[in-house]
Amino acid sequence: MIPLQRGPLPEELIARMAARSERIGDHRGGARESWRDARTIRRDLTVHLVAMAAGLSRCMYCGDSEGTSIDHFQPIAMAPQRAFDWFNHLWACAFCNSNQKRDLYPTDRHGEPLLIDPTSDEPADHLDLVLVTGAYRARTAKGRETIRIFGLDRPVLERGRAHAYVRCRSMLRDLARLAEHQEHAEALAVGHALAVQPFADVLYEMLRLRTAPRAALVFGAETVAGLNMLTGPHFAKWGPVGR
Structure with missing residues (x-):
């Protein structure tokens, strides 16, 4: 993982997302279905996330595979009101998003997340990378959980x-x-x-x-x-x- 800089969104896109957030409670299928229905918002967000990502649209978690989808850092199931929160969106590959992370979101006893958000955390504060072997070693509990949840120790x-x-x-x-x-x-x-x-x-x-x-x-x-x-x-x- 590397630190990533989250840029601002266009005002009109922010307004569309805010309107969607306000209507989540009225949507028949709730936040998840509202997110799935918001095709143009997802398309426009993808442009900004790809621009943020390292390399050529790399996954913000593993850094290897091409990103394919928007991940909700704090899952919709846990925080439906953050479904359209720009600060909750990261670009992920299908494996990290669907096979590894899914709806997992470990927290400490104070409710603080135990996963590294590369747009707000410095990963090197929580992880050591052994360059010769390519292995990550945890420096903190957040680093340990990040390795486990995203499978950063996959061979x-x-x-x-x-x-x-x-x-x-x-x-x-x-x-x-x-x-x-x-x-x-x-x-x-x-x-x-x-x-x-x-x-x-x-x-x-x-x-x-x-x-x-x-x-x-x-x-x-x-x-x-x-x-x-x-x-x-x-x-x-x-x-x-x-x-």
Whole structure:
């Protein structure tokens, strides 16, 4: 998981959602059916969620698969009045949404959610990513429940992150060499490819650790040089690079 920035919605879309929320109690099928009937609202929300998502419309939970549907972070069954709440909508793949999370929403004894919301939480406060193995390790109860509910410890995800780490290191070395030889167009292409690949959490973690005392020893000097380039103005508009 990486932190994501939730942007504002157009006023007319906010108004349509508010009108739907007001009529939930009058809808024959309740909040869930009202949500299913709101096809144009779902279509318009999808545009904004895809724009928020990492890479090429990646799932905001696993970061691997393409997102396919709007997930209600706090499920409709638990909070029907939040069915049309923009701050309750995230973009998810079918597996994370339908197979893993479903209507699960664990809370602590104070009623606070024990799932990471990447639009309001910093995932790194709750999760450690072991880059070499691709495994997540929980730092908090919220991190532990997030791993469990979304299945972030699935072997296929751990293998994917481990391979992404190898791929990132190689591409970052290429980026540093291309920049050194002033091959700027190809360097920009490599930077863009890095920013839109699946498992943005791997690149995000590398960027986060690039200033650590042993970063050059762990990643290699060229890799760190590539990471530092990605924080510059030419790359700031792409995915986790600009975060």
